[in-house]
Each structure stands twice: as structure tokens, then as C-alpha cells.
Amino acid sequence: MQVPTVMRIGSAISGLLLALFLVVHLAGLLPALIAPVQFEHYATALHHQPWLPVLEVSLAATTAVHLSFTVAKTLRNRGAGNTAALNSRRGQPLQALASRSKVAAGVVTLGFLALHLQQLRWPRPADGLEREVLQRVLQQPISLVIYAAGSLAIGLHLLHGTEAGHRNLGLLTPANGSSIRWGGRLLASGIGGGFLLISLGLAIGGLA
Template sequence: MQDPTPMRIGSALSGLLLVLFLVVHLAGLLPALIAPLTFELYATTLHHQPWLPLLEASLATTATIHLVFTVAKTLRNRRAGNTAALRSRRGRPLAALASRSKVAAGIITLGFLTLHLQQLRWPRPADGLEREALLQVLQQPISLIVYAAGSLAIGLHLLHGAEAAHRNLGLLTPVNGPSIRWGGRLLASVIGGGFLLISLGLALGVLI
């Protein structure tokens, strides 16, 4: 078990805050697939809240902190020739894949986020037209591919990040390791799979 450092703690805590946002965002987006009127009411109410700009600024700050700390930690580990984490993933090919692809997953996620904000945040759709705007975006093949890739990249990043966050906080032990890994797989499947399901469902015109 590695001792926590400010860099590791910052990376873990910022990541956990972003996971909380993803859970809330997924829950808010799900009605677009199963209850369109409820989704429009939710979106309109949310967009008129006076605290929304502060929340968005906080999310942008948290994401920047997470990116900076994660990149710095990765570079430091490479310079130090740290192979402990690689040895711990022997016999777990999916975890090894998630770890090796974390840079690519991060780049894909950033690209997806940039496109997503450009299409649905600047400018923001008018009240009552949020779902229609989302449908128009997802029915474009290129956009659907990017959204699907972004969903898979988020899932892979969470698969790696759940274990990494507990390790960075000094909470990963041989006793709780299996439970944390299974919990990470479940979290990655629910969030990554949930965003993928919603994207494909809306693109195909599926209404549950």
C-alpha cells in the first residue's frame, strides 16, 4: 500500500467528485429516454437555477485539478520506474487494459466533452427543446460515434480509477481489494453503459 501524498489525494478526491457528477448527470439524462416531458421539465428547471454557473465553474475547476494531478502523477511514476501497480494487475486483463489505455481514454473523453459542450451548451437549447437538440446531435453518425466512444472511454477510466483512487488515498488493502475491484467494475458498467444506452436509444428513436 502506497502512502498518500498531496498529489495522490488531490487526484483521488477530484476524481470522486467527478464520479458524483456523472451519477447525477446520468440520472438526470435517463428521463430523455423513458419520460420526455419529465426530462424537459427537469432541464428547464435546472437551467434557470441561479447557482448553475457556479456549479459549472466548480466542475471545470475540479476537472482541471484532476487532469493536472493525474498527468503529474503518471509522469512521476514513469520517471521512477514504478511497476508495482502493473504486477498487481497480473491475471486481470481488463484492469490492465484500462490502465494502459488511460491516456487514450482521457484524450477521447476530452474530445467528446469539447464536442458535447459546443453542441449543447454554447449555445444552450431553448426551454422545451433540449431533447430535440439532443436527438438532432445523436442522429448525426459522426456525433453518435464520438458519443459512443466517449461513453466507453469513461467506463474504462472508471474501471481503472476506482482502484487507483483507493490506492492513492491509502485505503486499498489485500482484504478489501476484491470488493473495491468488483465495485469499480459495477460502477464503470453502470455509468459507461448507461450513457452508451441512452445515446444509442435516442439515436435509434427508442422510447422505453
């Protein structure tokens, strides 16, 4: 298997795993808006699971793989003057924007992730205080701006990644291209919009 093929497949599979985690993570956070008590029970139970450290290490490794393969693939494509992907998006402004901004979206997402882990993982809130700590964080204007920017960046990255992942795996065809793009838009808006809604909702609720 050639190295470029390894890059494409590794980037696609690691991205798929991270997208799956985002869906599960969003589902776990939604009760913080509508069912705070149930959310705290869920958070406490999750934090005491013996497999959680293994999951966290696996997510860190998957993120590192995705980042390294994506950066290497991007640099290789630019060095080769590859413009096929952008040309294929003529008439598709959303996909074109997501593609052109993928580097910026990735940097913003990494910055948000570092802040998020520093605020809510090191140290981890005490049992029963997860929502309260998150509210206090989001009451800080700079934190709210970063969380909102991170939500939008994740949405843009998913918008690009859905199509790119299918292309890297050889699954994107003229017949299914439209369905994949619409599915990517729904996924990106659902996850990015969901995290944004939770951030704004908890900030407003915290201020109230």
C-alpha cells in the same frame, strides 16, 4: 505534506467528485428515454437555477485539478520506472487494460467533452427543446460515434480510477481489494453503459 502525496490525494478526491457528478448527470438524463416531458421540465428547471453557473465553474476547476494532478503523477511514475501498479494487476485483464489505456481514455473523454459542450452548452438549447436538439446531434453519424466512444472511454477510466483512487487514499488492502474491484466494475459498466444506452436510444428514437 510531500508533493507526491498531494498529487495522489488531489487526483483521488477530484476523481471521486467527478464520478459523483457523472452518477447525478446520468440519473438526470435517463428520463429522456422513458419520460420526455418530465425530462424537459427537469432540464428547464435546472437551467434556470441561480447556482448552476457556480456548479459549472466548480466542475471545470475540479476537472482541471484532476487532469493536472493525474498527468503530473503519471509522468513522475514513468520517470521513476514505477511498474508496481501494473504488476499488481496480473491475472486481472480488465484492470490491466484500463490502466494501460488510461491516457487514451482520457484524451477521448476530453475530446468528447469539448464536442458535447460545443453542441449543447454554447449555445444552450431553448426551454423545451433539450431532447430534440440532443436527438438531432445524435442523428449525425460522426457525433454518435464520438458519443459512443466517449461513453466507453468514461467506463474504462472509471474502471481504472476506482482502484487507483482507493490506493492513492491508502484505503486499498488485500482484504478489500476484490470488493473494490467488483464495485469499480459495476460503477464503470453502469455509468459507461448508461451513457451509451441513452446515446443509442435517442439516436434510434430520433431516426424513428
